[in-house]
Amino acid sequence: MRTILSVVGTRPELIQAAPVSRALAGRCREIVLHTGQHYSAGLSGALIDELQVRVDRWLEVGSGSHADQTARALLGVESAITEERPDAVLVRGDTNSTLGAALAAAKVGVPIVHTEAGARSFDRTMPEELNRLVVDRIATVLCCSSDQGVANLAAEGIKSGVRVTGDVTVDAVCANAPSESDAAALAADLGLQRDAFALATLHRAANTDDPVRLRGILTGLGRVGVPVLLALHPRTAVAMSREGITEPPSVRVVEPLVYRTMLALLRLARVLLTDSGGLQKEAYVLGTPCVTLRDSTEWTETVTAGWNRLAGADPDSIASLARDFAPPSSRPLLYGDGHAASRIADAALDA
Secondary structure, X not given: OOEEEEEEOOHHHHHHHHHHHHHHOOOOEEEEEXXXXXXXXXXXXXXXHHHOOOOOEEOOOOOOOHHHHHHXXXXXXXXXXXXXXXXXXXXXXXXXXXXXXXXXXXXXXXXXXXXXXXXXXXXXXXXXXXXXXXXXXXXXXXXXOOHHHHHHHHHOOOXXXXXXXXOHXXXXXHHHOOOHHHHHHHHHHOOOOOOXXXXXXXXXXXXXXXXXXXXXXXXXXXXXXXXXXXXXOHXXXXXXXXXXXXXOOOEEEEOOOXXXXXXXXXXXXXXXXXXXXXXXXXXXXXXXXXXXXXXXXXXXXXXXXXXXXXXXXXXXXXXXXXXXXXXXXXXXXXXXXXXXXXXXXXXXXXX
């Protein structure tokens, strides 16, 4: 029986791992390794319990510089490869954990299966873009979320091992999103009603480590015209405290939300404001307009389709885009039919 070493390190990777683990069950020996890049209970611990993700090995990458996180992941995954002798290493997206794991596998000649391959923001100031570029160059099997990913890889001369699987985010949303009535009940517990609030998250270092950008985004959130529920990332909370920045009166801060509650609120929100890549896709799947608090996005398809707008950190842009958002009536199935996990499992077993 083949052995797959499946690497996760962050909340979005855990969400993606659950459907793939179910698709691999009984077909191979899957070893799930959590690097500990997201180490807080709110970001990883509760989600592991909620989605019933089995984690077999733990590292303690923790916080630190990009180099430090990547190096710790590389060393820890290399040790796991030596002990477990997997036939392939499965990595996801663009995190430092993904880069470290892919480098560890490449150095010892173990095939690499990369999901979300080919996603490009074309912005090399983003650490995640650099991670994507490197991992795609050394991956053996490249599982693209959409045709756009294939086109991006082809433009870089990468054609071998490329396949369109769809995005497992769709699988996860379909499996976990509460019904309209259940979502309404969860929202009511928080005093919220459909289309009468905006949902926001903010966590990327480019936004939280720059006081000017952080102030600009929070000012913009206070001007969107409806109350804003901000699920506050620990990094953002530290940055706000350090800089003496407080949220505007119309912004209500809460702890990070459990996954199903986040999906429920996302289903009902008038608009999502976020710098998260995963939430941009979840909003698209659920039909919620998204204003991205970045200058670029790797999920360019959502912008082209008219359901995502880039606002950067300018408060006027954030406010006007959020207030005036009128998405088109149609939403093409950009990221597949909800069966990406089975295709990714097949890819991992074929690697």
